[in-house]
Amino acid sequence: MEQITKQENNAFFKVAEGVWGLTDIFVNVYIVQNKGDNSWVLIDAGLKTAYPKIKKMVTQLFGENARPKAIVLTHGHFDHVGSLKKLAEEWDVPVYAHHLEMAYLTGKSGYPPPDSSVGGGMMAYMADLYSAAPIDLSGRVEEFPGITPDIPFMPEWKYIHTPGHSPGHVSFWREKDKVLIAGDAVVTTKQESAMAVLLQTKIVSGPPKYFTCNWLKAEDSVDQLASLLPNVLASGHGKPMYGKNMQQQLLELAYYFEDKAVPETGRYVMSPAITDSEGIVSVPKEMAEPYRVLLTVGAVAGLTALGWALYSKYRMQKSY
Numbered sequence: 001m002e003q004i005t006k007q008e009n010n011a012f013f014k015v016a017e018g019v020w021g022l023t024d025i026f027v028n029v030y031i032v033q034n035k036g037d038n039s040w041v042l043i044d045a046g047l048k049t050a051y052p053k054i055k056k057m058v059t060q061l062f063g064e065n066a067r068p069k070a071i072v073l074t075h076g077h078f079d080h081v082g083s084l085k086k087l088a089e090e091w092d093v094p095v096y097a098h099h100l101e102m103a104y105l106t107g108k109s110g111y112p113p114p115d116s117s118v119g120g121g122m123m124a125y126m127a128d129l130y131s132a133a134p135i136d137l138s139g140r141v142e143e144f145p146g147i148t149p150d151i152p153f154m155p156e157w158k159y160i161h162t163p164g165h166s167p168g169h170v171s172f173w174r175e176k177d178k179v180l181i182a183g184d185a186v187v188t189t190k191q192e193s194a195m196a197v198l199l200q201t202k203i204v205s206g207p208p209k210y211f212t213c214n215w216l217k218a219e220d221s222v223d224q225l226a227s228l229l230p231n232v233l234a235s236g237h238g239k240p241m242y243g244k245n246m247q248q249q250l251l252e253l254a255y256y257f258e259d260k261a262v263p264e265t266g267r268y269v270m271s272p273a274i275t276d277s278e279g280i281v282s283v284p285k286e287m288a289e290p291y292r293v294l295l296t297v298g299a300v301a302g303l304t305a306l307g308w309a310l311y312s313k314y315r316m317q318k319s320y
Contacts, residue, residue, distance in 0.1 A: 012057045015234045016179045022057050024050035026123075026197045027079045028236055030181055031061065031068075032154060032172075041153050042071045043172065043181060044236065045084035054083060067091040069153035074183025074236060075166040076104045077111065077211055078131040088140055096152055098161060099143040100168030100277060107136030109279020111166060111213070113286075118209035118263035120192030127210035134279075144170075162225065164218025165207035167275040171225060180230035184208055185221045186253065188238030188246075200239050204249035206261025208237065213283075214272035219257045226254035 012022040018033040029050060030043040040062065046054070058066050070093050074080060088095050095105070103109040111134070114127035144151060149158040151172070159170040162185035172181040184207050190196040191208040207218050229247055234240040241249075253260050263269060271284040 011053065011060070013240075015240050016174075016177060016232050019179060019181075019232075019234070020057070020061065021234055021240065022046075022050070022053055023200075023239075024053055026191075026237060028234070028238075029054060030234060031057070032157065032181075033061075034153070034155060036155065039069045039153060041068045042087070044074055044080045044183070045071060045082060045087055047079055047082035049082070051083040051086055054087065068093055071095045072151060072154065072159075072172075073097040073101065073105075074171065074181070074185075075169040076101050076135065077166060077184070078133070080183075080236065081105075081135055085135060085137060088137065094152075095137055095141040096144055097141060098159070098168035098170050100161075100163070100275070101166065102141065102143060102168070103277065103279035104134045104166075104168075105136075105141045106138045107134050110134050111211075112268070112273035112275070112280060112283050114210050115267040116210060118192070118266040118269075120209055120263065121190070121196070122194035123197060123208075124192040124210045130210070160224060162221035164214045164216070164221050165212045167214075169221070171221075173228065173230075178228065178231040180225060180228060180233050182225060182233060182235045184211070184236040185218070186225060186233070186250065187235040188233060188241050191237045197237070202239055202241055204233070204241065204246060204253050205238075206253060206257065209261075209263045209266065213268050213275075215262050215269060216272065218261070219254075222250075222254045222257055222261070226250045 012020050015021050018035060020031045022029050024046040027046050029046045031040055032043060033040040068091060071088055097105055104111055111132040113132050114130045116125055116127040118124050144159060151157050151159050156176060157172050157174050160173055162169050162171045165184045169183055169185055171183055171185050187205050187208065189201050190203060190205050212218050232240060232242055233246050267284055267286060273283045274281040
C-alpha cells in the first residue's frame with residue numbers, strides 16, 4: 001500500500017477505504033465517509049488558504065452543495081482551524097473536540113506560546129511568528145459526548161486522547177483495518193525543517209517541537225499509538241505511510257522517544273505548561289533574551305526565502 005492513490009488533478013489523495021486527505025501548503029485535512037449511509041465528516045480545517053481547496057475536494061467527492069454531518073478536530077492550533085469558522089457557519093454543522101480543547105475554541109484562553117528555541121530547522125526558528133490565539137466558536141463547538149471514546153457521526157471510529165502537543169489533542173482510530181489519523185501526536189515528516197516540509201520527506205517523527213508544551217504526556221501518547229500497530233498512519237503533517245516499515249519507525253520513535261523527539265533545549269523540555277479545562281494555568285519562563293534575539297534574527301533572515309517557496313507551492317496547488 002505504499003502508493004497513495006492520486007485523485008483528480010492531484011488535488012487530494014485516498015488514504016484508505018472511505019478516507020481521503022488534502023494537503024494545504026504544509027498541513028493536512030481529512031474526510032471520512034461512513035459506509036452505512038454514505039454520510040461524511042471533515043477532520044480539521046487547515047489554514048485559511050484551505051477553504052477553497054476543501055470546497056473543491058467536497059464537490060469532486062460528493063457533488064455540489066454537499067455538506068458533512070459534522071467537523072471534528074484533532075486540536076485547535078492555528079494551522080488546523082484556519083478555515084473552521086467559515087466552513088462551520090456556511091455548512092451550519094456542529095464542531096466536536098475534546099473537552100480539554102474547549103477553552104481554546106471558545107475564546108477563553110490562548111494556547112501555551114510556541115517555542116522557537118527548540119531548533120531543528122527554519123519552521124521551528126520562525127515559531128514566534130505563529131499564532132497561539134484562541135478562536136471563538138461558542139454555540140457551535142461541542143465536547144465529544146459521554147465517557148466512552150465514541151465520535152458523533154463516525155460510528156466505526158473511536159477517539160484516543162493523545163495530549164502533549166496540546167492539552168486536548170486526540171487521534172482517531174478505526175479498528176477494523178487499523179487506520180490511524182494521528183493529528184500532530186506523531187507526524188510523517190520532519191516538521192521543523194522547511195526543506196522536509198517542502199519535499200514532504202517521509203519519516204515517522206514526534207509531534208512538531210515548536211508547539212509541543214508537555215513532553216512527558218507527548219511520550220505517553222506516542223507509546224499508546226505505537227502499541228496499536230496501525231496499518232495506515234495519516235497525520236497532520238506529511239504524507240500517509242503504510243505497512244511494516246512505518247510500524248517499525250513508530251515503534252522505534254516510542255522506544256527512543258527522548259533521543260528522537262525531545263529537543264535538547266526548549267521552554268517546555270524541563271517544565272511543561274500547566275493547563276486545565278479553563279486553559280493556561282502557568283507556563284515556564286522564556287529563554288534568556290540574547291539567545292531569543294539571535295533566533296529571531298535567524299528566522300527573519302530565512303523568512304523571505306521560505307515564504308517564497310511556500311507561496312510558490314500554494315500557487316501550484318491553487319491551479320488544481
